[in-house]
Amino acid sequence: MALREEGSAHGAATAAADALGVRGEAHVWWWRTPERTDPDDLPLLDTEEFRRALSLPAERDAAAFVRSRAAGRRALAGLFDLDPGEIALGRRDCPGCGDGSHGPPRLVSPPVRIALSTSRTAGCGVFAVGAGTAIGIDAESLRPVRAGATRDPDLTASEREYLGRAAPGPERDAAFHRIWTRKEAVVKATGLGLSGVELGLLETHPARVGPVRVTHTHRGRTTAWTVEDLHLFEDVAVALARPAGPAAHGPVHHHTDH
Template structure:
């Protein structure tokens, strides 16, 4: 069903978006991904998403992909008071190369300028929407890391030193994924992805509990981001990046579905 941008439903959604922006808020939803595709999720996918799901060889991967796309629509529908079938998602052009196939997710219907970010890791998916011009969320299932992680070229010198000072085990594992999710949340928020910066230059200040300020430089332009860790699910590291400054410093509302 098409949503009339001039109708009352669109007006109500716009009011919600305006209130979110005025308060500088963000909303984050998370869910466990199923082993098998849920038929109830399929009607919420668009044609391209349906084709992509069919192309995934592993059923678990297809089920996780389908659930993530459906869950994002349900999240937005709940926020705006709409039917999930009224939500249309697309992609913005990559700010680095202009390619529309790998830019950040975009809300097409209702046509509101709200930044979105979606991520998946083993067993769960996470979706974020917020105030300001952009947002980035990343999640990684925490697992044992190799000893050579302390010399990884994608880490800064202070990050390597922080890891090297920790004994191998759960604390070092958690610290490594805190670093990694902070980095990925920032590059997702920029819309450039991993190709947009040398990760070894992106300092995440892992010794600090957060929120932390992280700067990102691309083609001579430096942007600043406020990054915080979100304790949402056991065994999963999650970081959220929002533009530094007052426009996006409101509370983060968390909506879990364990």
């Protein structure tokens, strides 16, 4: 790309990112993962991603990983009106330890200020984009919860009580995964992951339909998040967390990636 064209493209990407912030919007893409690696996805991976894909022993796992990386680039390319090959992804430093190998995902090119998050579960994947520096998304396939779930130490007292009132079976399964995805979305948005907080202290207010306000405290600093459940799949629970305030006042746009 010529310098003028590259500058024009980056300018358009900056304008698109700025518009997200002004409107307080987020975008979420979702897809079903293929059983086998799609050859059309492979050219979009960088060298390290390609090596990681080759290291995965199960074809299904490799296909899911490859699709998630390719789908993220296609999503951003569509948002910024670029070619997917122009999208470069990396990681931010972990805000807890400063390690750059396991921090939240970030957009390297085009160099615009935007927040990214991604999640995979059995059979599907999701990718979220929002304004600013923080967003978190989590997806979990609905499956039967163990009998002792109502005593799980990773739940707050009110969450355990709520779960105990739910009828065993699909109702309780859905309740548990609603709680869990809300927790995971928040800890991913903070960039700290599961090591950043005692989950048993993270109250997700599962009785409320949402959006709900969830607070997260780490090393004496408390942050507030707006968390909402997204209904993208019949058999998968999905939650999205954004910073409470202007960054979360706008709508969430859903897109399918096939």
